[in-house]
Amino acid sequence: MKLYNENMPAPNPRRVRIYLAEKGIEVPLVRIDMMKREHKAPEFMDKNSLGQVPALELDDGTVIAESVAICRYFEALNPEPALFGRTALEQAQIDMWIRRGEFIVMGPIGNFWRHAHPRTAKLLKQFNDFGESNREAAARSMHWLDRELEGHDFIVGNDFSVADITMLCTVDFGSFIGLGIPDDCANLKAWHARVSARPSAAA
Amino acid sequence: MKLYNENMPAPNPRRVRIYLAEKGIEVPLVRIDMMKREHKAPEFMDKNSLGQVPALELDDGTVIAESVAICRYFEALNPEPALFGRTALEQAQIDMWIRRGEFIVMGPIGNFWRHAHPRTAKLLKQFNDFGESNREAAARSMHWLDRELEGHDFIVGNDFSVADITMLCTVDFGSFIGLGIPDDCANLKAWHARVSARPSAAA
Numbered sequence: 001m002k003l004y005n006e007n008m009p010a011p012n013p014r015r016v017r018i019y020l021a022e023k024g025i026e027v028p029l030v031r032i033d034m035m036k037r038e039h040k041a042p043e044f045m046d047k048n049s050l051g052q053v054p055a056l057e058l059d060d061g062t063v064i065a066e067s068v069a070i071c072r073y074f075e076a077l078n079p080e081p082a083l084f085g086r087t088a089l090e091q092a093q094i095d096m097w098i099r100r101g102e103f104i105v106m107g108p109i110g111n112f113w114r115h116a117h118p119r120t121a122k123l124l125k126q127f128n129d130f131g132e133s134n135r136e137a138a139a140r141s142m143h144w145l146d147r148e149l150e151g152h153d154f155i156v157g158n159d160f161s162v163a164d165i166t167m168l169c170t171v172d173f174g175s176f177i178g179l180g181i182p183d184d185c186a187n188l189k190a191w192h193a194r195v196s197a198r199p200s201a202a203a
Numbered sequence: 204m205k206l207y208n209e210n211m212p213a214p215n216p217r218r219v220r221i222y223l224a225e226k227g228i229e230v231p232l233v234r235i236d237m238m239k240r241e242h243k244a245p246e247f248m249d250k251n252s253l254g255q256v257p258a259l260e261l262d263d264g265t266v267i268a269e270s271v272a273i274c275r276y277f278e279a280l281n282p283e284p285a286l287f288g289r290t291a292l293e294q295a296q297i298d299m300w301i302r303r304g305e306f307i308v309m310g311p312i313g314n315f316w317r318h319a320h321p322r323t324a325k326l327l328k329q330f331n332d333f334g335e336s337n338r339e340a341a342a343r344s345m346h347w348l349d350r351e352l353e354g355h356d357f358i359v360g361n362d363f364s365v366a367d368i369t370m371l372c373t374v375d376f377g378s379f380i381g382l383g384i385p386d387d388c389a390n391l392k393a394w395h396a397r398v399s400a401r402p403s404a405a406a
Contacts, residue, residue, distance in 0.1 A: 064292075064296065065299055065303075066302045068298060072298050073294070073295035076294055089267075093267065096269040099271065100269065129333075130332075144252065
């Protein structure tokens with residue numbers, strides 16, 4: 001198999017790299033240079049009709065897209081260490097928090113990136129007022145997350161999981177585009193330092 | 204346990220209702236009237252700090268939010284019939300398609316709903332030009348889905364799964380707000396007729 005990927009700082013490719021590093025799984029990487037639009041080239045669109053990375057190509061040519069779906073595939077084949085939870089409740093809570101990371105925190109960050117950031121201006125029709133409105137929404141979502149983290153070492157309880165991976169890549173991408181963690185988010189900052197100190201964060 | 208829910212046509216509460224109907228699981232429902240803003244009332248916000256339905260409250264007071272996370276909880280406890288896939292590959296493909304349903308198809312429908320629909324005008328600051336731009340994006344995503352459905356009875360291969368539930372609730376919500384299936388999407392229309400004919404679709 002091979003993993004079509006991009007290097008930092010795109011959040012979705014990085015989620016899979018951190019996941020694989022945590023699991024100790026090595027997969028051959030094929031770099032798709034998003035700045036050169038290689039993900040929209042016909043030969044890649046034949047593999048993933050959405051033209052998105054990451055994408056995992058199995059030996060028989062089957063392609064799995066979507067970062068969390070790729071991680072779930074590896075999790076089913078390599079259950080230890082469990083990063084999607086062990087019990088029904090843990091699995092549900094981790095899934096809940098992956099989704100909250102994506103919709104609540106990444107939602108406004110992604111909207112700002114697409115509609116208010118100069119680096120995407122040539123790629124789509126930007127609605128700048130809408131994009132800018134997401135600056136406040138992103139800060140609000142990080143304040144909410146900060147409150148939710150009170151008393152927790154990790155996003156779900158006291159074990160590192162894919163929910164932490166999702167949130168780390170999201171928050172770091174926010175910082176990269178100018179939507180950093182607000183100064184008064186002490187819980188979020190402490191969590192960020194904790195997960196960033198893991199070797200996998202360099203992936 | 205009890206499931207905080209809303210009746211038609213909100214897509215996320217309906218996803219859980221259809222899932223439970225397909226599994227033959229009965230859970231006491233507590234109706235949260237979104238038009239009366241009951242999901243933003245303090246007593247509900249204490250259960251889900253995001254003020255969103257559906258939410259599943261377990262007997263010990265633990266709350267699981269997010270429709271797919273709730274379904275995964277039930278799936279872990281009641282594996283048959285499998286609606287999230289059996290093999291590692293099926294599980295990954297179904298997860299991939301749930302996410303594509305949410306991001307690619309629901310994304311523009313949700314943006315249109317929030318920013319261009321009169322029924323949400325009082326609930327947030329709308330960016331109408333941005334919202335309207337999603338009309339075309341929604342049609343484009345349905346054309347893409349139509350091509351992907353060629354030769355398939357269901358979203359993933361030939362078995363009904365949570366990916367079908369997600370897509371059905373998404374497409375029906377699109378129709379409800381004026382973003383119906385384009386006339387030339389024959390595969391999508393045939394799929395829609397197929398899944399709508401299942402008794403669970405009435406849930």
